[in-house]
Amino acid sequence: MIIITAKSIVKQDKIDEFINLAKELVKKSVKESGCISYNLYQDINYENMFTFIEEWESKKAIKSHNDSDHFKTIVPELEKLREKSADINLYKKI
Amino acid sequence: MIIITAKSIVKQDKIDEFINLAKELVKKSVKESGCISYNLYQDINYENMFTFIEEWESKKAIKSHNDSDHFKTIVPELEKLREKSADINLYKKI
Numbered sequence: 001m002i003i004i005t006a007k008s009i010v011k012q013d014k015i016d017e018f019i020n021l022a023k024e025l026v027k028k029s030v031k032e033s034g035c036i037s038y039n040l041y042q043d044i045n046y047e048n049m050f051t052f053i054e055e056w057e058s059k060k061a062i063k064s065h066n067d068s069d070h071f072k073t074i075v076p077e078l079e080k081l082r083e084k085s086a087d088i089n090l091y092k093k094i
Numbered sequence: 095m096i097i098i099t100a101k102s103i104v105k106q107d108k109i110d111e112f113i114n115l116a117k118e119l120v121k122k123s124v125k126e127s128g129c130i131s132y133n134l135y136q137d138i139n140y141e142n143m144f145t146f147i148e149e150w151e152s153k154k155a156i157k158s159h160n161d162s163d164h165f166k167t168i169v170p171e172l173e174k175l176r177e178k179s180a181d182i183n184l185y186k187k188i
Binding site: 003007040042045046053090091094 | 099188
């Protein structure tokens with residue numbers, strides 16, 4: 001299993017737009033084969049800080065996620081709403 | 095439920111020491127009341143990058159975690175092994 005965290009700092013005036021788009025990505029991604037879980041979280045102290053926490057069965061599942069239409073359509077739009085690029089890590093449990 | 099992520103960049107020569115200490119913190123923290131899950135992850139691309147991903151029932155459970163002997167003993171020692179302070183966020187699911 002591989003865990004992905006993707007932390008975003010969103011422009012203050014784009015928070016609602018980010019949430020709506022991100023929720024759409026979540027809805028479509030959880031249906032993908034190899035996706036164990038895919039959730040969106042908002043920082044309880046900083047309303048413009050978010051992270052996805054995703055659990056994937058394999059690198060292969062992640063690759064097909066990155067190649068999916070919804071990823072290729074939504075992720076560039078999310079990028080426009082961020083103050084800077086997302087902070088992305090791929091982790092293994094130890 | 096509150097999710098905490100605590101991301102660490104560890105000094106290259108302190109990785110094993112960090113893992114051993116962090117595992118001890120995990121072992122003791124998962125036993126605490128209000129702790130839903132508490133796990134340690136290592137970045138699959140950067141061996142000195144780690145994150146804890148913790149799930150807590152409430153702020154109260156987090157407070158008692160932060161006041162616990164094992165937290166007060168281990169966390170300052172982990173801090174000495176990092177290149178810079180941990181990047182900590184408290185999240186709610188949306």
